[in-house]
Amino acid sequence: MKISEVTVRRFNAGVAVPDLSVGRETLVVEIRTDEGHSGLGFIYSNVAAHGTAGDMLARYIRVNLRNLLLGQNPLHTESIWRLMYQSTWRQVRGRFGLMCLSGVDLALWDLKGKIAGVPVCDLLGGRREHIPTYCTAGFHQEPDKLGQSAAKLVKHGHRALKLRASFPATSLKDAVARVRAVREAVGPGVKIMVDVNGTWTADIAIQQLKAWEPYDVYWLEEPVPVDDIPGYVKVRSRAGHTRIAGGENHAGVAEFRQLIDAGAVDIAQPSHLATGGLTDWLKVNAYAAARSVPVSPWQFPEVNTHTAAAFPNVMWIEYVAPRSELQGHELFKTPAFEEVITEEGVCLKTPLLPGFGFALDEEVAGRILIRE
Helix, strand or coil: CCEEEEEEEEEECCCCECCCECEEEEEEEEEEECCCCEEEEEEEEEEECCECCHHHHHHHHHHHHHHHHCCCCCCCHHHHHHHHHHHHCCCCCCHHHHHHHHHHHHHHHHHHHHHHCCEHHHHHCCCCCEEEEEEECCCCCCHHHHHHHHHHHHHHCCCEEEEECCCCCCCHHHHHHHHHHHHHHHCCCCEEEEECCCCCCHHHHHHHHHHHHHHCEEEEECCCCCCCHHHHHHHHHCCCCCEEEECCCCCCHHHHHHHHHCCCCCEECCCCCCCCHHHHHHHHHHHHHHCCCCECCCCCHHHHHHHHHHCCCECCEEEECCCCCCCCCCCEECCCCCEEEECCEEEEECCCCCECCCEECHHHHHHHECCC
16 A cells, blocks of 8 residues: 555634734645545644745645655554655754644544544554543633633533633733632632743743732643743742643654753643644653653644543643634534533543544535635
8 A cells, every 4th residue: 555645735714813823724634545545634824914834834745745755655654754854854844844744644643543444542552431621712801701701611511721811912910810800700629721822931920920829820831932941940940839831832852852851841732733743742742751741732632632542641631612712614524522521520532433533524625725
């Protein structure tokens, strides 16, 4: 069996997040074989006010990576990953190159699962029945409305909530008001996480953690810019009972080794979209497990339910609330995630369809396809 074709389609995902982007593209990679099998992978590219990188990502996959992939055995994901990385690192390094590899690698794992007739978690060696989640709703609201939204989610069964407080979309005063409003609305038994997307300095983060002490913040996510490892370490040393989480914007095992070895984070958050797909994510996860650092992978339960099902060191996954402003067009046609309400909060049942279990909704795809 050999890879016979690699295609990439770009879609306007239509998600604008006030403190991050004016929109988002979804790039869907499809790999087909000479025996009629196919697999889907995807990556996301935020659209900034100054432009998009989706066209560059798509071209690199369509030309450079496709030329390497044609004729390869699609089951040999490790060999193919090394081939792609070793053949291209002199052209592109870091997040851009690993994002391109991610889309291809996910499509290959989806293909392997479909050929075997099993979900990807089975290929990884485990099937935990219930996957713990924390809920991200974006929460771009005034404090009072934010508290009301949080209370509704807790009433539904969630026991861990994440809100945003990125600067400058959120002032430091507002960041305190938001956390206070949520804590007052949900009571003491619910975990509260705050994500600031690397927009603070270490000193500001320490100052804010002090101001949040009465509200029992469970973790602070990406307190400083992604490359400020000393800043991470400084914040963690002064964080008290609040855990420091980070990693969604780190790419590759080398960056995570630096982050973990420096003692910069309590919880690592590798993203399969940024760190080279599932093949490289597995190496990051193994390194974190060996250093006793729990993992909470970033977003996209379409993939993360499988990794969480297979590995006990994955403490929980991020679950974007339905009808959240972070939800875009429903490009993927998949069975709805089946929720199970437990004392620990909302869990998701492990998916059972072959591969990752998602497919394109062709009607939606036709409407939001970016014509090139």
